[in-house]
Amino acid sequence: MRRSIKSDISSGPTNFRAPLRGIKLAGEFDLIAQCFAPLAGPEGLGLKDDAALFHPNPGTELVYTVDAVAAGVHFLPEEAPELIAKRLVRVNISDLAAKGAKPRGYLLTIALPHDLDIAWVQAFAKGLGEDQEAYGFQLFGGDTISTPGPLFMSLTAIGEVGQARMIRRTGARAGDDLYVTGTIGDATFGLEVAKGAHEAASEEDRTYLESRFRLPTPRIEFGQILAMEALATAAADVSDGLLADAGHIGIASGFDIEVIADAVPLSAPARRVVRDGNRLADAITGGDDYEIVFTARPNSWQMIKAASVKQGLQVTRIGRVVETLRDKSSVRLMGKCGDVIELEHLGYRHR
Amino acid sequence: MRRSIKSDISSGPTNFRAPLRGIKLAGEFDLIAQCFAPLAGPEGLGLKDDAALFHPNPGTELVYTVDAVAAGVHFLPEEAPELIAKRLVRVNISDLAAKGAKPRGYLLTIALPHDLDIAWVQAFAKGLGEDQEAYGFQLFGGDTISTPGPLFMSLTAIGEVGQARMIRRTGARAGDDLYVTGTIGDATFGLEVAKGAHEAASEEDRTYLESRFRLPTPRIEFGQILAMEALATAAADVSDGLLADAGHIGIASGFDIEVIADAVPLSAPARRVVRDGNRLADAITGGDDYEIVFTARPNSWQMIKAASVKQGLQVTRIGRVVETLRDKSSVRLMGKCGDVIELEHLGYRHR
Numbered sequence: 001m002r003r004s005i006k007s008d009i010s011s012g013p014t015n016f017r018a019p020l021r022g023i024k025l026a027g028e029f030d031l032i033a034q035c036f037a038p039l040a041g042p043e044g045l046g047l048k049d050d051a052a053l054f055h056p057n058p059g060t061e062l063v064y065t066v067d068a069v070a071a072g073v074h075f076l077p078e079e080a081p082e083l084i085a086k087r088l089v090r091v092n093i094s095d096l097a098a099k100g101a102k103p104r105g106y107l108l109t110i111a112l113p114h115d116l117d118i119a120w121v122q123a124f125a126k127g128l129g130e131d132q133e134a135y136g137f138q139l140f141g142g143d144t145i146s147t148p149g150p151l152f153m154s155l156t157a158i159g160e161v162g163q164a165r166m167i168r169r170t171g172a173r174a175g176d177d178l179y180v181t182g183t184i185g186d187a188t189f190g191l192e193v194a195k196g197a198h199e200a201a202s203e204e205d206r207t208y209l210e211s212r213f214r215l216p217t218p219r220i221e222f223g224q225i226l227a228m229e230a231l232a233t234a235a236a237d238v239s240d241g242l243l244a245d246a247g248h249i250g251i252a253s254g255f256d257i258e259v260i261a262d263a264v265p266l267s268a269p270a271r272r273v274v275r276d277g278n279r280l281a282d283a284i285t286g287g288d289d290y291e292i293v294f295t296a297r298p299n300s301w302q303m304i305k306a307a308s309v310k311q312g313l314q315v316t317r318i319g320r321v322v323e324t325l326r327d328k329s330s331v332r333l334m335g336k337c338g339d340v341i342e343l344e345h346l347g348y349r350h351r
Numbered sequence: 352m353r354r355s356i357k358s359d360i361s362s363g364p365t366n367f368r369a370p371l372r373g374i375k376l377a378g379e380f381d382l383i384a385q386c387f388a389p390l391a392g393p394e395g396l397g398l399k400d401d402a403a404l405f406h407p408n409p410g411t412e413l414v415y416t417v418d419a420v421a422a423g424v425h426f427l428p429e430e431a432p433e434l435i436a437k438r439l440v441r442v443n444i445s446d447l448a449a450k451g452a453k454p455r456g457y458l459l460t461i462a463l464p465h466d467l468d469i470a471w472v473q474a475f476a477k478g479l480g481e482d483q484e485a486y487g488f489q490l491f492g493g494d495t496i497s498t499p500g501p502l503f504m505s506l507t508a509i510g511e512v513g514q515a516r517m518i519r520r521t522g523a524r525a526g527d528d529l530y531v532t533g534t535i536g537d538a539t540f541g542l543e544v545a546k547g548a549h550e551a552a553s554e555e556d557r558t559y560l561e562s563r564f565r566l567p568t569p570r571i572e573f574g575q576i577l578a579m580e581a582l583a584t585a586a587a588d589v590s591d592g593l594l595a596d597a598g599h600i601g602i603a604s605g606f607d608i609e610v611i612a613d614a615v616p617l618s619a620p621a622r623r624v625v626r627d628g629n630r631l632a633d634a635i636t637g638g639d640d641y642e643i644v645f646t647a648r649p650n651s652w653q654m655i656k657a658a659s660v661k662q663g664l665q666v667t668r669i670g671r672v673v674e675t676l677r678d679k680s681s682v683r684l685m686g687k688c689g690d691v692i693e694l695e696h697l698g699y700r701h702r
Binding site for chain 1: 366396399400401402403404405406407409412413414415416417418419420421423424425446447449450452456458459460462491492493494495496497498499500501503505507509510512514517519520521587588603
């Protein structure tokens, strides 16, 4: 949409458009050529055509996801731009990971406040570039506009998965085991560290927890193994909190989910926070872990274990899928003796 | 990205995420279920999974484009939400049209101001739905966040094109003819009408011009014919202005473009504006036409004419591609006798 009603801004002629007028950033500096063109893969056509061209590999399907973030809402305006970029990338490709898809490319929208410095955009693009290299995917195109509001970004991620291999939320069945990758609760406590809490914890613990919050590690390769070897019957990424996301699988599949509290894997630093503050419920219901919670048939256990060892990634059996007790699927936290642990709230839920 | 540093907003667990707290819209109303889920095709998985799953047809490639718009910049806040929705859709799929791609789906990001009324979102979704039906494509997923800034939207459009059939900007060669679909300049004058100008024009002319500005008609079917029958050597959509976009083809292809001023097709209302105000240059350099400007080998003329007749779409030969006169490609407006017409500016250009 080139022409504005107020005619004070333009989105330009290519598949990565620059704001042209009314923004300090523009000036003599070619934002696209210098910051973003180096990030474009062959599919981006050098960001010089009207659109990107992507040739899917034969026998594959495409997986799409989109996430938006705004300054002051999802990140502090003073947060390092490299970190904002990487977090935006990783949160998106974590959705792809949980579906078993391999990230291939992305399209980016940035709304730039008038007073934003070019150095910010350069650092942001640097962060994108580093994560593109780390995860092996490319910029396909984008749009930058000028805004009187806060800095805002939206990223559409494109992943590829073998035909009929995408792991949905709906495939869990009674008798399946419930697993989770990595450790849970680090990000919840890491956010607290970022806000100045946990002063009594060691510097090492604080750094570890905060880094797990600031820079999640999407389980891209493990997700692909789950999909390719058809090990998972259902999966979701842990963004809303372990209990809530396990519950999403239960609701989508039409079964109940039981999570065994003591089985939930905690890192050593998180374990110390849990121990000192009786915070297990917060670890299990907090969000932003960006691990994969998934269900699998019991006879898949050996192969899951082998994949875990091969990837050097902790994978823990934390519960099971059972027939629904009531008319509606639910998720329960279970104690050692099969007792149900009541929680005031089971983490963030989508309504 | 679920958790915000300020923890006051959340993006939810599915491939269309709702802002949950701190926004009036949320309340008891399920924004996604009521407004957006009805727009989702099978690829959107009911907007209930982590991501969308798209199965490309065999032998096709995917074309991606993204456009963002903000209130007060690209549209007036009081503009009808249906029109904003349709314009956002059409401006995006116009890029697909110029590449010869068939629209298949889209992902949408909306940043909602706190005081926005739910009726606005409903009307916006209604506009999306009508254009989905008109152009035959579906919602794949999205993200809505709350913003302290202006209403903002970003749309990523996904199109499909036969393998190796996408029409690039780079394929024009000396000797090719230059064509454009439809008529040029309507949107430029229509924007002026929307701003209150052209009071002397007839009500009919004013309505026609304004509607051409407010609701462009992307040339989806004609673009697909150009691609499928390999009629065009290069193409772009006319968003920056006819001369500028023809120039983009010239630059990308490494040739000069000559546009014959008298050959540029004008609608009857635009012709009257041009005649009364000596405004031909403004028609040719104004933007927002969302027609397709393309080049073709001279021997393609008969087939182009046949496609034009079959589609009931005016297609006009307006110039040619020639060897570059200088060391750099340029676009020239030509008079009746082969003379070069000087223009103060050749429309909006990307830098």
